Amino acid sequence: AKLNTLAKAKGKLYFGSATDNPELTNTAYVAILSDSTTFGQITPGNSMKWDATEPTQGQFSWTGADQIVNLATTNGQVLRGHNCVWHNQLPSWVSSGSFTSAQLTSIIQNHCSTLVGHYKGQIYSWDVVNEPFNDDGTWRTDVFYNTLGTDYIQIALNAARSADPAAKLYINDYNIEYPGAKSTAMQSLVKTLKAASVPLDGIGLQSHFIVGSVPSTSSLESNMNAFVALGVEVAITELDIRMTLPTTPTLLAQQKTDYTSVISACQAVDQCVGITIWDWTDKYSWVPSTFSGQGAALPWDENFQKKPAYDGIAIGF
Numbered sequence: 001a002k003l004n005t006l007a008k009a010k011g012k013l014y015f016g017s018a019t020d021n022p023e024l025t026n027t028a029y030v031a032i033l034s035d036s037t038t039f040g041q042i043t044p045g046n047s048m049k050w051d052a053t054e055p056t057q058g059q060f061s062w063t064g065a066d067q068i069v070n071l072a073t074t075n076g077q078v079l080r081g082h083n084c085v086w087h088n089q090l091p092s093w094v095s096s097g098s099f100t101s102a103q104l105t106s107i108i109q110n111h112c113s114t115l116v117g118h119y120k121g122q123i124y125s126w127d128v129v130n131e132p133f134n135d136d137g138t139w140r141t142d143v144f145y146n147t148l149g150t151d152y153i154q155i156a157l158n159a160a161r162s163a164d165p166a167a168k169l170y171i172n173d174y175n176i177e178y179p180g181a182k183s184t185a186m187q188s189l190v191k192t193l194k195a196a197s198v199p200l201d202g203i204g205l206q207s208h209f210i211v212g213s214v215p216s217t218s219s220l221e222s223n224m225n226a227f228v229a230l231g232v233e234v235a236i237t238e239l240d241i242r243m244t245l246p247t248t249p250t251l252l253a254q255q256k257t258d259y260t261s262v263i264s265a266c267q268a269v270d271q272c273v274g275i276t277i278w279d280w281t282d283k284y285s286w287v288p289s290t291f292s293g294q295g296a297a298l299p300w301d302e303n304f305q306k307k308p309a310y311d312g313i314a315i316g317f
């Protein structure tokens with residue numbers, strides 16, 4: 001069976017992929033992406049980010065995001081929204097602005113409510129806040145934190161809830177997939193928000209991993225359970241498992257095992273609702289341009305041929 005069919009048969013809501021607008025001119029790519037038995041869910045990799053959706057204050061641009069939402073809707077695929085508030089890919093009017101706390105509050109409220117409201121009723125879950133923490137578990141000192149302290153989190157979540165009450169609201173981050181200072185910090189945040197009745201439904205575990213260094217299934221699983229115990233669901237939101245190039249049969253075999261470990265962990269936790277890979281073909285992976293000398297992180301190669309990792313995913317379900 002195909003991967004989304006397998007995922008659903010095993011109790012998950014979806015198996016899905018990120019995609020991005022430039023790739024949608026490749027008809028062979030779109031044909032595979034559009035197969036909802038393989039991909040039951042889509043995340044726009046870039047086109048819902050702040051620089052794309054509100055490049056100038058108060059002027060919203062939906063072209064790229066609408067294209068992906070329309071494609072997913074046509075294909076019967078669930079959508080994850082990504083994202084409202086993040087330190088990266090901000091337009092300069094936000095990142096270099098000097099705002100009072102009242103001004104930035106209304107800027108966040110307007111951005112999140114307009115973005116989430118534009119897609120009201122069409123999105124399963126939103127990454128309302130992306131990457132709030134440093135790796136040591138301290139708060140990332142971006143324009144939001146520097147101006148508003150931790151209040152920006154609840155400002156964004158409340159705005160998103162009002163704009164689309166049916167959407168699941170997530171905070172998403174990396175290096176929180178396994179126990180450690182950063183996961184502990186995220187768990188503390190979940191507790192604080194829940195205690196204050198701030199709307200929060202899920203934690204997104206990005207899962208940008210490295211072949212041979214993937215946390216064990218038991219470590220991934222116990223970490224997911226720690227979040228679930230606090231009253232949130234979890235999802236694997238940006239899975240890829242990169243290697244130092246060139247690929248070798250040994251590395252590809254290890255990658256297969258590593259994918260199985262991650263899927264198995266989600267499979268073992270009922271409240272791990274789904275898995276999203278951060279695009280599906282090495283041709284369009286973000287990895288080579290971000291991590292020098294690394295790549296081949298996805299289950300299909302650059303020629304859209306399935307790699308051993310594909311079977312590794314199927315085995316995990």
Ligand code: XIL
Pocket residue numbers: 045046130206238286
């Ligand atoms: C990446 C995109 O895939 C790239 O195309 C872009 O140049 C940079 O951002 N964590 C996230 C994603 O939450 O938004 C990032 O996506 C990858 C890391």
